[in-house]
Amino acid sequence: MEYVNIVVRSVFIENMVFAYFLGMCSYLAVSKKVSTAMGLGLAVIFVLTMTVPINYGIQKFVLEEGALSWTGVEALAAVDLSFLQFIMFIAVIASMVQLVEMVIEKVSPALYGSLGIFLPLIAVNCAILGSSLFMVQKEFDFVESVFFGFGSGVGFWLAIIALAAIREKLQYSNVPAPLKGLGITFIITGLMGLAFMSFMGIKL
């Protein structure tokens, strides 16, 4: 039940996009069509579910103060490598994204073509690095971090396909010229965030 709660929290209440503003770049750029948004969303879910637990392991067994004590070497037990956190996390993420890219290219060339430049850009999607950093900040254990990664991914997926669906309909409405595109998308996101605020306080 506790795990379901983590998923629900990270999907609805602490949504990556609406509560933490993470992953905005690809959220705004790839939300013009539902099908592409769907592809990107699924890729993000996959990458997040993999990277957050891996980064948990790195944090626990390499970076934290005293984390190296499992080696049995006394000199290493006192080492605190947490200042290397950013660079280690980003290295894990970049290699995971590379892996996903190769898999998608092999399995579905059509999706690979339509995602284009945005697939490698998942590496610099703040939602991915952000989730890993939040995982450390909130002191999750291994299983919790798996569920947290998955939940954050689902939250991003939900946000991006919802926005893509709205934007597809928006093409038929008469928006003032300077507000077209980015401006109106921001205001819509704000309104969606307002709607998501109503989930606040849900606890399972």
Next chain:
Amino acid sequence: MSTQTAEVAQVKKAEALFSKRRKKIITDPLDDDNPITIQVLGICSALAVTAKMEPTLVMAIAVMIVIVFSNLIISLMRNVIPGRIRIIVQLAVIASLVILVDQVLKAYLYDVSKIVGVYVGLIITNCIIMGRLEAFAMGNKPYDSILDGLGSGFGYAWVILAVAFFRELFGSGAIFDFKVFEAMGIAYQGNGIMTNPVGAFVIIGIIIWIQRARNGYVES
């Protein structure tokens, strides 16, 4: 080949320290080619820290330092970086600079670093920086790259400071924690929507609207 050398010679002769072209490198990102409102880069951190002026200012300075120095370093190395692994080289340079900034903040501005929290780390994934490295520093000389970094940094800074100004003013009736309305003798009830993410989205939408109405940029 001959035209190429002629061009280089001409640039060397004519280029003043602040020539017209170089001024343009700095001023373009402020308005017509603003990284946030026109290019749509670096939105994540732009919105997250802007609930108050103070952390916003710290964030703006941090981003500026990282963007200027990473532009400089990549520009110096641009001829020796192999094309296939350039992304990872860029990320390594950015990440090292961000670690430096983060450690300095923790040492000297601990309270602010608590508020800014994970978002300093997220400068690594700020697309403005990657974007400038890819689009400018990989193909230009070091001095021009520094100017470009400064320009983009200022373009980013003014937008997030503007967002933070309105959010703090209407959200908690203060500027830099100084209670403006109270000092004027007006009772002001803070507006919760503004301190919430929702306020940031709406305000940045309106800023984009005004700016684009002014310079006539329309998205097709």
